[in-house]
Amino acid sequence: MGEPLLSRLIADGPPSLWEWIARNWDTGRVGSIKDLLGDHLVMSLVPIVAGLVLALPLGLASARWRWLYQPTAGVFNVVYALPSLPVFMLLISVTGLSKTTVIIPLTFYAIAVLLPAVVDGLGSVPDHVRQSAVAMGFTPLRRLVQVELPIAVPVVLAGLRVVAVSSISLVSVGALIGQGGLGMLFTRAYQNPFLPPVIVGIVLIVALALVADGLLVLAQRLLTPWVRARRAS
Amino acid sequence: MSWLSDFFGDPANWSGPDGIPARLLEHLEFSALALALAMLVAIPLGLLIGHTGRGGVIVVISANLARALPTLGLLVLFVLLLGTASILPVIIPLVLLAIPPILVNTFEGIRGVDPELRDAAYGMGLTGGQVLGRVLVPVALPLILLGLRLSAIQVVATTTVAAYTGLGGLGRFVIDGFATKDYASVVGGSVLIVLFALAVQLVFTLLQRTTVSPGVSRRVKVRQVASGRETT
Numbered sequence: 001m002g003e004p005l006l007s008r009l010i011a012d013g014p015p016s017l018w019e020w021i022a023r024n025w026d027t028g029r030v031g032s033i034k035d036l037l038g039d040h041l042v043m044s045l046v047p048i049v050a051g052l053v054l055a056l057p058l059g060l061a062s063a064r065w066r067w068l069y070q071p072t073a074g075v076f077n078v079v080y081a082l083p084s085l086p087v088f089m090l091l092i093s094v095t096g097l098s099k100t101t102v103i104i105p106l107t108f109y110a111i112a113v114l115l116p117a118v119v120d121g122l123g124s125v126p127d128h129v130r131q132s133a134v135a136m137g138f139t140p141l142r143r144l145v146q147v148e149l150p151i152a153v154p155v156v157l158a159g160l161r162v163v164a165v166s167s168i169s170l171v172s173v174g175a176l177i178g179q180g181g182l183g184m185l186f187t188r189a190y191q192n193p194f195l196p197p198v199i200v201g202i203v204l205i206v207a208l209a210l211v212a213d214g215l216l217v218l219a220q221r222l223l224t225p226w227v228r229a230r231r232a233s
Numbered sequence: 234m235s236w237l238s239d240f241f242g243d244p245a246n247w248s249g250p251d252g253i254p255a256r257l258l259e260h261l262e263f264s265a266l267a268l269a270l271a272m273l274v275a276i277p278l279g280l281l282i283g284h285t286g287r288g289g290v291i292v293v294i295s296a297n298l299a300r301a302l303p304t305l306g307l308l309v310l311f312v313l314l315l316g317t318a319s320i321l322p323v324i325i326p327l328v329l330l331a332i333p334p335i336l337v338n339t340f341e342g343i344r345g346v347d348p349e350l351r352d353a354a355y356g357m358g359l360t361g362g363q364v365l366g367r368v369l370v371p372v373a374l375p376l377i378l379l380g381l382r383l384s385a386i387q388v389v390a391t392t393t394v395a396a397y398t399g400l401g402g403l404g405r406f407v408i409d410g411f412a413t414k415d416y417a418s419v420v421g422g423s424v425l426i427v428l429f430a431l432a433v434q435l436v437f438t439l440l441q442r443t444t445v446s447p448g449v450s451r452r453v454k455v456r457q458v459a460s461g462r463e464t465t
Contacts, residue, residue, distance in 0.1 A: 004313075004314060004315050004316030004318075005313045005314055006314045006315060006316075009314070077434075078431065078434065080386070081386045081430050081431065081433070081434040082427055082430055082431075083386075083389055083390030083393045083394075083426055083427075083430055084390060085390070085393050085394055085404065085407060085423075085426075086393065086407060086422070086423030086424070086426040086427050087423075087427070089407055089411065089419050089420070089422075089423040090420065090423045090424075090427075092419075093416075093420070162300070165297065165300045165301050166300050168301070169300065169301050169302060169303045169304070170303075172303040172304075172305050172306060173303075173304065173305055173394055175305060176305070176394070176397055176408065176411070177411070180305075182303075183303060183305055183306070185306075186303070186305045186306045186308075186309045187305075187309075187397075189309055189313065190309045190312070190313070190397070190398065193313055194313075195310075195313060195314075198306055198309050198310045198313060199310070201303070201306050202302065202303060202306040202307070202310065205301070205302075205303045205306065206298070206301045206302060209300075209301035210301065213297070213301075
């Protein structure tokens with residue numbers, strides 16, 4: 001590595017970011033910014049959705065049979081403590097240098113965050129509400145779908161926001177095995193010392209995370225209209 | 234499996250500056266340094282903000298932003314800007330990313346203490362500092378320790394990634410092994426990092442068991458006379 005770029009930056013002024021973006025946005029070749037952005041979206045969205053789909057039944061089961069919760073949560077607590085890079089590396093021998101190698105561990109991290117959220121969310125359903133539903137003749141399934149899950153939405157979505165933001169930023173570590181979406185901009189910038197790709201990568205990833213977070217806040221408003229109604233009255 | 238025996242069975246991997254003991258020690262050193270520096274900033278700040286109640290919004294925003302920041306990008310950015318003459322450019326992002334979990338949990342812990350408990354402490358004639366040290370911190374300790382544990386997990390992972398930008402530690406086995414297609418080193422190094430992370434997790438779990446007051450962690454039955462409720 002040559003001289004620190006800071007001194008060159010002071011001498012030459014800020015790099016021409018826009019020019020670099022324009023040149024690399026859509027080159028038609030693999031690895032254009034547009035391409036990487038698409039990869040990044042796939043690799044972060046799949047774990048978020050898969051994590052939710054898997055955490056819901058696990059959470060429901062844990063809330064129904066309490067003895068199941070401690071051991072399941074314990075296992076995922078341990079999984080959550082594992083650094084992503086060695087897990088990617090160990091998975092390579094199973095799934096190869098593919099997007100799946102990044103997607104699987106991120107899905108497990110997502111479940112680790114969402115499982116307690118689902119259980120706490122279901123636990124936040126007041127007992128009198130549940131009993132009212134039973135008294136009104138709701139079948140267990142209808143009670144779950146129409147009463148308990150809607151009430152659990154705020155807690156589950158709070159967990160989902162954490163999952164969405166951290167998945168989007170974690171995907172970039174995959175660049176170290178050649179599957180990092182926008183993270184590839186970081187390794188490229190490091191191998192050939194150049195500032196614009198790093199800045200573009202960081203800004204795009206943070207922007208993606210903020211958009212995802214905003215969408216989930218919006219979803220919460222739409223799914224729980226009673227919260228606002230109560231506040232207004 | 235033969236990769237594991239290749240890696241751990243090779244005597245060359247057990248000595249010298251790039252042997253397992255040296256790399257393990259480096260990993261521990263860098264992680265501990267970053268965590269200690271982060272604690273030095275985050276705990277006093279979290280106590281202050283939680284105690285005074287001012288600046289809470291900034292804490293929450295900084296925690297969310299830190300979660301969104303890609304670690305690899307931050308590491309590359311600092312190393313490109315400041316060069317690799319010292320380890321400082323790598324330590325700065327490690328510390329920056331370690332601060333928010335401690336800060337937000339310390340803040341939430343202090344803020345979440347039952348106001349009646351706080352008022353009772355003041356009513357008994359304790360000064361502001363005494364209330365903080367003898368009541369608020371012990372009650373908030375589970376959350377403060379949770380923040381430390383999350384931060385430690387984060388630091389161990391980031392230190393691993395930082396090997397890419399030239400930092401030593403266990404990540405070297407993985408990064409260098411991957412670059413030279415030495416898969417015994419990749420797999421062996423990965424297993425070592427996983428074990429290291431699990432050990433860190435275990436240490437913090439034990440710390441929580443031993444330092445949190447039995448009354449706070451509800452390991453003993455407390456009869457709440459005033460409300461007539463019994464909590465176990």
